[in-house]
Amino acid sequence: xxxxxxxxxxxxxxxxxxxxxxxxxVARLLTEQAxxxxxxxxxxxxxxxxxxxxxxxxxxxxxxxxxxDAGALVESDVDVVVxxxxxxxxxxxxxxxxxxxxxxxxxxxKALLAEYSAELSEAADAAGADLYFEAAVAGAIPLLxxxxxxxxxxxxxxxxxxxxxxxxxxxSAMDSTGANYAETLEEAxxxxxxxxxxxxxxxxxxxxxxxxxxxxxxxxxxxTASDVHRExxxxxxSFDIAAAKALGRTVKLLAICERVTADDGTExxxxxxxxxxxxxxxxxxxxxxxxxxxxxxxxxAGELMFYGQGAGGAPTASAxxxxxxxxxxxxxxxxxxxRESAHxxxxxxxxxxxxxxxxxxxxxxxxxxVLAQVAHVFAAHEVSIAAVRQRDRTSTASLVIVTxxxxxxxxxxxxxxIGKMDVVHEVVSVMRVEGxx
Amino acid sequence: xxxxxxxxxxxxxxxxxxxxxxxxxVARLLTEQAxxxxxxxxxxxxxxxxxxxxxxxxxxxxxxxxxxDAGALVESDVDVVVxxxxxxxxxxxxxxxxxxxxxxxxxxxKALLAEYSAELSEAADAAGADLYFEAAVAGAIPLLxxxxxxxxxxxxxxxxxxxxxxxxxxxSAMDSTGANYAETLEEAxxxxxxxxxxxxxxxxxxxxxxxxxxxxxxxxxxxTASDVHRExxxxxxSFDIAAAKALGRTVKLLAICERVTADDGTExxxxxxxxxxxxxxxxxxxxxxxxxxxxxxxxxAGELMFYGQGAGGAPTASAxxxxxxxxxxxxxxxxxxxRESAHxxxxxxxxxxxxxxxxxxxxxxxxxxVLAQVAHVFAAHEVSIAAVRQRDRTSTASLVIVTxxxxxxxxxxxxxxIGKMDVVHEVVSVMRVEGxx
Numbered sequence: 001x002x003x004x005x006x007x008x009x010x011x012x013x014x015x016x017x018x019x020x021x022x023x024x025x026v027a028r029l030l031t032e033q034a035x036x037x038x039x040x041x042x043x044x045x046x047x048x049x050x051x052x053x054x055x056x057x058x059x060x061x062x063x064x065x066x067x068x069d070a071g072a073l074v075e076s077d078v079d080v081v082v083x084x085x086x087x088x089x090x091x092x093x094x095x096x097x098x099x100x101x102x103x104x105x106x107x108x109x110k111a112l113l114a115e116y117s118a119e120l121s122e123a124a125d126a127a128g129a130d131l132y133f134e135a136a137v138a139g140a141i142p143l144l145x146x147x148x149x150x151x152x153x154x155x156x157x158x159x160x161x162x163x164x165x166x167x168x169x170x171x172s173a174m175d176s177t178g179a180n181y182a183e184t185l186e187e188a189x190x191x192x193x194x195x196x197x198x199x200x201x202x203x204x205x206x207x208x209x210x211x212x213x214x215x216x217x218x219x220x221x222x223x224t225a226s227d228v229h230r231e232x233x234x235x236x237x238s239f240d241i242a243a244a245k246a247l248g249r250t251v252k253l254l255a256i257c258e259r260v261t262a263d264d265g266t267e268x269x270x271x272x273x274x275x276x277x278x279x280x281x282x283x284x285x286x287x288x289x290x291x292x293x294x295x296x297x298x299x300x301a302g303e304l305m306f307y308g309q310g311a312g313g314a315p316t317a318s319a320x321x322x323x324x325x326x327x328x329x330x331x332x333x334x335x336x337x338x339r340e341s342a343h344x345x346x347x348x349x350x351x352x353x354x355x356x357x358x359x360x361x362x363x364x365x366x367x368x369x370v371l372a373q374v375a376h377v378f379a380a381h382e383v384s385i386a387a388v389r390q391r392d393r394t395s396t397a398s399l400v401i402v403t404x405x406x407x408x409x410x411x412x413x414x415x416x417x418i419g420k421m422d423v424v425h426e427v428v429s430v431m432r433v434e435g436x437x
Numbered sequence: 438x439x440x441x442x443x444x445x446x447x448x449x450x451x452x453x454x455x456x457x458x459x460x461x462x463v464a465r466l467l468t469e470q471a472x473x474x475x476x477x478x479x480x481x482x483x484x485x486x487x488x489x490x491x492x493x494x495x496x497x498x499x500x501x502x503x504x505x506d507a508g509a510l511v512e513s514d515v516d517v518v519v520x521x522x523x524x525x526x527x528x529x530x531x532x533x534x535x536x537x538x539x540x541x542x543x544x545x546x547k548a549l550l551a552e553y554s555a556e557l558s559e560a561a562d563a564a565g566a567d568l569y570f571e572a573a574v575a576g577a578i579p580l581l582x583x584x585x586x587x588x589x590x591x592x593x594x595x596x597x598x599x600x601x602x603x604x605x606x607x608x609s610a611m612d613s614t615g616a617n618y619a620e621t622l623e624e625a626x627x628x629x630x631x632x633x634x635x636x637x638x639x640x641x642x643x644x645x646x647x648x649x650x651x652x653x654x655x656x657x658x659x660x661t662a663s664d665v666h667r668e669x670x671x672x673x674x675s676f677d678i679a680a681a682k683a684l685g686r687t688v689k690l691l692a693i694c695e696r697v698t699a700d701d702g703t704e705x706x707x708x709x710x711x712x713x714x715x716x717x718x719x720x721x722x723x724x725x726x727x728x729x730x731x732x733x734x735x736x737x738a739g740e741l742m743f744y745g746q747g748a749g750g751a752p753t754a755s756a757x758x759x760x761x762x763x764x765x766x767x768x769x770x771x772x773x774x775x776r777e778s779a780h781x782x783x784x785x786x787x788x789x790x791x792x793x794x795x796x797x798x799x800x801x802x803x804x805x806x807v808l809a810q811v812a813h814v815f816a817a818h819e820v821s822i823a824a825v826r827q828r829d830r831t832s833t834a835s836l837v838i839v840t841x842x843x844x845x846x847x848x849x850x851x852x853x854x855i856g857k858m859d860v861v862h863e864v865v866s867v868m869r870v871e872g873x874x
Contacts, residue, residue, distance in 0.1 A: 025737065029590060029591075029737060033590065033592070036592070036781075037590060039657070039778070039780040039781075040589045040590070040657075040778060040780075134587060140735075140737070140738035140739060140741065141741060142579070142582075142583035142586075142587030142588065142741070145579075145582060145583065145586060145587050146579035146582065146583065149579075149582060149759060149762075149763055150571060150579030150582050150756065150759040151579070151755065151759055152477045152478075152758070152759050152762035152763065153466065153470070153474060153477070153754075153755065153757070153758020153759050153760075153761055153762050154466075154755040154758060154759065155470070155473070220476070220477075283723070283744070286720070286723075298577075298755060299751070300462065300466065300577070300751040300752060300754050300755035300758070301577035301745065301746065301751075301752050301755035301756070302577060302745065302746045302749075302751070302752050303745060303746070304577065304578060304579070304743075304744065304745035305742070305743075305744040305745065306741075306742070306743060306744075307720070307741065307742040307743075307744070308738065308739065308740060308741035308742065309738065309739045309740070312739075314736070314737040314738075314739070315737060315738050315739050317737050318588065318590065318591040318735060318737035318738035319587065319738070320590070321589070321590020321591060321737070322586060322587040322588055322589050322590050322591065323590075324590055325586075325589035325590050326586055326589065329775070330772060333772065333773045334771060334772065334773075335767060335770060335771065335772020335773050336766075336770045336772050338766070341476070341477060343476040343477075344473075344476075
C-alpha cells in the first residue's frame, strides 16, 4: 500500500473490519458518496481494505480490497479503523493496537464498549487518536453526540428509552394481539424480527450494554454492563399486558439511567434495564415496532426526545459514516473529538437501594378489611401507596396498587410478604412504573 | 485585563454580549458549573466581561464585569464571544471583527445567521476561528450538531418541523377551544406566550430565519431568509381548524426544507414556512404548547425526530453552553469545529414551482354534476385529485378535496378558478397538507 500522508489534507485511508449488513452499506456509501464525503471531511476518504472471515464469499466486493487477516489490515498504513465485527476478542486487541499507534477508531461494538470503554479511551487519549461509537446505541439516532457535546454545558439527570428493537416489537405485538410471550417470540423469529438465538435481546443483555454506555456518557462516570441491573421480557405475561391496559398503560422494556441524590446530598448512578408500565399518553408509548426512542432530562435543557431507527444496515451505516467524517476531519485539520469524560466518577448505586415505583395486581378474597390488611404490610415496609383500585372488572385482578417511590429492596420485601397472606389468592402482576399518571 | 494565553490549556476568556433571559442563565451556569465546564473543556472557562445597555440596571451581576461598550469588550483579550443581543447591526460588525481576529463566536442570533451566515463563516474560516449557533434554532434541542456532524455521511432529503413556540401555542389553543385567531392571540399575549408585538412570530419571520439556517446546513447550500416562502398564521380561521378536525387532522405552522429532484435529475432546495394540515397520528401533531419538534429524513438513516423546548432562558442557555464547551475545547486542543458546508450549492426553487398538496373545502350548490364540473377544473390545470368527500356533516363544507402533489402555481390557479364558478358558493378553507393519511 502506498505511503500517503494525511497531514496536508490528502487521502484518509480506512480499514473496514467486518462486512455484514452494516459493513456492506458502509462500503457502498463510501464509494457512492465519495465526493460528498471528501467535501465534508476536507480530504478524500478511501477504503483501503476490508477484512472478512471468508473473502471468497464476497464476490460483490472489490477483490483487491479483501483480506481474511484483520490484524494485518489494522497494522497496515491505514488512518482509521471502522470495526463492525462485534464481540470482545479478538476485536479488543486489534482496536487497542490501532489506537496505540494513533489510528482513530469508529465502532458499533456495544458489548466491547460496555466493558472496555475505559481501556480503549485511555489508549486513544494517550496516542491522541479518536474513539467514536455513535452506532453502538440506538442505530441511526444521533444520541451519543448530543450527550457528549451538545449537552456538555448542562447537567443530565436522566436518560430513559427504548433501545432494543426486537423486544419492542414483541411487546408491541403482545399489546395489540393479547397473545402470550412464547407465541409472540415465535412469530417474531418467523418474521425476522428476532434472531435464531434471541437471548441477547430478550434477556436484556443488548439493552444493558447500551445502558452502560449511556450512563457513562451522561454522568461522566464509568459504568460497565455488569453494573446494570438487568431483567428481560420473558417474564412479561399476557396478564401483565392486560393489567397495564386496564390502567391506560402499556409495557415497554426500558433502559433507565438516573442520577440519584441521597438525603445527604451524595450522588450516585442507577442504571437498569427492565420491563416498565408507562402511560399510553407518554411519548415512548407510541414508539412501536422496531423503532428506538430515548428521553433525556437535563437541568437547563429540560426534556428532550430523540426518535428513529435503532438497527438495520443503512441506518446504522449512517451513524458510522457521520463518525467517520468527524474523525477524518480531525485528522485533516489536526483536531480531536471529545475524550472520555469520567471526571465525575459517581459510584453505581446497588439495585436494591434504587428508588422505583411498583404496580401490583392482586387477586384477593372478596371480603371487607382486605385492603386494610394489605395496606398494613406496605406501611410496615415504609412503602407509601399512591393509588388503589378495587374490583377492576377489566382484568382478573381484584385489587390494584400503585406505590410512590420506594427503595427496590423494600418493594421486593413487600411483594414477598403480600404473596404469603391468606387473603391474597394470587399476585397477578408486579411491574415497575415510570411516567406521570 | 491580564494577558492569559490558552495555548497550553490555560483559561479560556469569554465575552458575553447581552444579558437578558438567556444571558442571565448563561452567566449563572458559567459560574455555578465552573468546575464541570473546566473538566469538559480541558481548561477553565472564565467570564471576562458582560456587555449590557445599562450596567446600572444589573445589580445582580458582578459590577467589575459589566460594561456598556460591547465593541471594546469584543476587542479586549477575550478568546470567545457569546452573542445574545440579537438583530443585525451593530452585532454583525462586532462578530465579524471578533472572527477576523481569530476569536470564536457562539451566537443564538437567527436573524443575523439567516442573512449573513456566508459572510460570517468566511471570516471564521479565514482566521481559523469557530462559529457555532445551536441555540439559534429550536432552543435546547440538539439539532444543528446532528445535521452538521452526525448526518455528515448521509444524504438528507427533508427537514420539517415546528420551530416557533408562539404560533404552536396559538394553533394548539385554537384546536382545543375552537376560538378564532384574534381572540386566541389576545389570550396568548395576556399569558405571556406572545410578545407585545407578535409580528416576528405570527407572520412567520422567526420560523423563516430558522428554515433558512436548517436548509443551508441540511443541503450544503446557501439559503437566506429571503429565499424562504413565508406565510404566517393570521389567515388560519376557525373554519380551517374545524375542516382539519373533520378529516382527523390538525393545523400546524411548519418550516419545511426539501431537496427537490426534477424530472431531468437536477436538484434544488425548497424552503417554506406556512400552515399545514397533518394527520393527528403524525408525531408532530402531538407536539403541543410552546414545544418544538423537528423531523429529519435521510437516505440511509431514514426518519428521525428531535423534540424539546424551543425557547426560554435555561433551555437556550443549555445549547449555548454546549457550543461554548466545544469552542473552548477546540482552543485548548487546537482543533476546529465544522466549517460552513456549501459545496453542493443547490439553487433555491421558486415557490410557485414547488410541489405541494392542497386540502380544499368548498361550499357548493346541492345538485348533481357539481363534482364533475369541479374535477374538470382540476384536470385542466393538471392537478390530480387524491380524495374527495361530499356532504360532510361535521363542517360547513359540502365538498372536500385533497390533491396529489402538484406545482404550487397550478394549485393556486385551480383554487382561483374554482372560486369563480357559479356552483361554488364559497371556498371555505384552503390549506397545504403534509404526512400520509
